Amino acid sequence: MTDPLIDRRARLLGPNVPTFYDEPVHIVRGEGVWLWDAGGRRYLDAYNNVPHVGHCHPKVVEAIAAQAARLNTHTRYLHETILDYVERLTATLGHDLSQAVMVCTGSEANDVALRMAQAATGKTGLIATDNTYHGNTAAVSALSTRRPPIGGYPPHVRLVPAPDSLAPLGGSAEAQPEAFAANVACAIAELEEAGHGFAGFMLCPFFANEGFPTLAPGFLDPTVEVVRQAGGLILADEVQPGFGRLGTAFWGHEVLGFAPDVVTLGKPMANGHPVGAAVTRPEIMAAFRGAFGYFNTFGGNPVSMAAALATLEVIEEEGLMENARTVGAYALDRLGGLRHPWLAEVRGRGLFFGAELVDETGAPATGFAIRLVEGLRAEGILAGRIGRAMNTLKFRPPMPFSREHADLVLDSVDRVLARTEVPR
Amino acid sequence: MTDPLIDRRARLLGPNVPTFYDEPVHIVRGEGVWLWDAGGRRYLDAYNNVPHVGHCHPKVVEAIAAQAARLNTHTRYLHETILDYVERLTATLGHDLSQAVMVCTGSEANDVALRMAQAATGKTGLIATDNTYHGNTAAVSALSTRRPPIGGYPPHVRLVPAPDSLAPLGGSAEAQPEAFAANVACAIAELEEAGHGFAGFMLCPFFANEGFPTLAPGFLDPTVEVVRQAGGLILADEVQPGFGRLGTAFWGHEVLGFAPDVVTLGKPMANGHPVGAAVTRPEIMAAFRGAFGYFNTFGGNPVSMAAALATLEVIEEEGLMENARTVGAYALDRLGGLRHPWLAEVRGRGLFFGAELVDETGAPATGFAIRLVEGLRAEGILAGRIGRAMNTLKFRPPMPFSREHADLVLDSVDRVLARTEVPR
Secondary structure, three states: OOOHHHHHHHHHHOOOOOOOOOOOOEEEEEEEOEEEEOOOOEEEEOOOOOOOOOEOOHHHHHHHHHHHHHOOOOOOOEOHHHHHHHHHHHHOOOOOOOEEEEEOOHHHHHHHHHHHHHHHHOOOEEEEEOOOOOOOOHHHHOOOOOOOOOOOOOOOEEEEOOOOOOOOHHHOOOOHHHHHHHHHHHHHHHHHHOOOOEEEEEEOOOOOOOOOOOOOOOOOHHHHHHHHHOOOEEEEEOOOOOOOOOOOOOOHHHHHOOOOOEEEEOHHHHEOEOOEEEEEOHHHHHHHHHHOOOOOOOOOOHHHHHHHHHHHHHHHHOOHHHHHHHHHHHHHHHHHHOOOOOEEEEEEEOOEEEEEEEOOOOOEOHHHHHHHHHHHHHOOEEOEEEOOOOOEEEEOOOOOOOHHHHHHHHHHHHHHHHHOOOOO | OOOHHHHHHHHHHOOOOOOOOOOOOEEEEEEEOEEEEOOOOEEEEOOOOOOOOOEOOHHHHHHHHHHHHHOOOOOOOEOHHHHHHHHHHHHOOOOOOOEEEEEOOHHHHHHHHHHHHHHHHOOOEEEEEOOOOOOOOHHHHOOOOOOOOOOOOOOOEEEEOOOOOOOOHHHOOOOHHHHHHHHHHHHHHHHHHOOOOEEEEEEOOOOOOOOOOOOOOOOOHHHHHHHHHOOOEEEEEOOOOOOOOOOOOOOHHHHHOOOOOEEEEOHHHHEOEOOEEEEEOHHHHHHHHHHOOOOOOOOOOHHHHHHHHHHHHHHHHOOHHHHHHHHHHHHHHHHHOOOOOOEEEEEEEOOEEEEEEEOOOOOEOHHHHHHHHHHHHHOOEEOEEEOOOOOEEEEOOOOOOOHHHHHHHHHHHHHHHHHOOOOO
16 A cells, blocks of 8 residues: 555655655544544554653643734743743753753754854864764754765764663773763864864763663763863753653753753653753853854744743643653563563663664664564554664653553563564 | 843843843734734834734634644654645745755754755855845854854855945946856855865845845846856745745745745744745755755644645735735835935835935944834834844834835834934
């Protein structure tokens, strides 16, 4: 069956526009953790983190509808909602992260964060990990190894090896924190040697795209020390782990226990409404605001801020962080109880968990992971893959995900694992 | 009177966050061409182009509310509304501009357009005018002279002198098209000489930020010829002139009569909802999609597309382009009838018009322009300033702007001009 939408899509959007699945799903309705396709089939959404408080949460929908009917304008006029929101948001953050630039996407937030580091230090050199993704603008794309920019990678960017659970840097879990920091120190030295100087290191505190390796609290301490000594900034991309998803803390950097200089936010922030932010300390904001005449027309508009405020309120009112902690622990425990020779490691935290698949030789079982995700989809469960070789099953559902939902997912994983043949 | 919001704003958003007016306006409600402040005072909005079909247009609000309640998700699943919208949008464009990348802001659209040019040509060199603004990402900021990037302007960017009504390039209006093109040819030669090669020239077809100089159709013909000969692309930033604002044509490039290779869209596209797009020909899209693994989480989501589709429908249903033509002509005629020694030139097209102010020595009367805008605000009229020296009064109201609204504005301009003392 070829959906006529696929042809129309290729005609109007061009080739290679990414979709999930061999046969993409045509979704028409969402509610809570559920999605429905055009044929009326229901899917349990165990993948999408953007609808953070649940698809079409009525409180967020109502906030958007009410504010859209009342006023939508930019921040060159005064408006209270952006201030109410930034006050509530920054109250969840320590480390004097008390001022925000409101933007429309996580990409824009990271694009701003890189310039905050450059403005605060007067240097240009940037570091990221070697298997990451921080967004789609030209500047942040240069931190990703997925596709080289036309003309090559800019010389002021260095990528350091990402941490890994199964192949830890330095050869062991214990050695990994120092080994990771040593590579950062090398990259800083290279940037200084090349005359760029060192501005900042951008990282996801959950290393989500790197396959969310299991890391002990304190993992980043040696790295933070190296960065501080060199006068650079730590830019924590909290787009994926933030807003309570990890269950035991509202922010990913709290789980690892380090103090970022800038925190960036996106996807789940307003439950799907295009909202992002870069939050930092007043002296860094002053440097940024002094160096760049930054203005974002849609950033911080009253409708976006109403959506973001409602999302934050629902997280608190419905105890979704605590839910992430208990349901996530339950799901991880059930996942850990499954047996399959290619299930190399089960890991995660809160409502971001999964399993890395490797074959009997220890090589990434990417093809097998693809089959599992397709098999889950056939059972009505939406899941994903991530990691350096895209061989790690990823579950990252909307936050109102219950034990019953976890059981549906884990029962299905069990069945699909059992019936999916390993490639020969 | 100091509004306590101003202190709160500085505390939460940092210093130098731009506002309009000596005493910023605290807007709480909007409807059509009207805005209300917190004290209940009504303002006629003659400035804001983002609420293109009028503040809080009920059809757009209803489209947003209905879709937000039904589904909001990303384009890795199939959905019809993005296709319906892109089909409608591209039907308004000629020159085989038939495929779109949906993004969230005009900045993101321009950031994509620059990479489309680089992907299509395999070169990196970019040209823009020397008094422009194409957005706030790091890459597009490098096309703006407002603030130099940390580390200086990138070497692959060249800025050419913008056209000007009062001081035309080449010394006369007749000589200006060739003179403009000659500077572009020089910039291309420099980029090739420096080894970057030439990828594209980004421009606003109305030269809105440059002060919307009066230009005859065909003005860009010699430039387009130069760009084509060099194998580069013309990137038309239609964020300001597009969607019928100029009255006589739906797009700014139609008014000047040239064929762009990429058209970028933003601000007015979804009446304030964060939506942007880069539209191009299939072969350029294929090059872009092949070179970059571009994905935008919020771009093209069903709610954004419902808002954009409703906006496009309202423009047609309410005949807003024709309204822009007739009301714009009426307003420009009335503006042209005003007499003041510092009113150097009255110009514009459709619902984008204004007047350049220069003193008796011919120098830009920026201070006087500031006083006029403040004087208009005191009379309940919101207007702006633009141009190289920010000495051009700018009127760019929501499109349902009637002759009666134009009379209110022009009567006020007349009074304010009469009573505003020229600086000594």
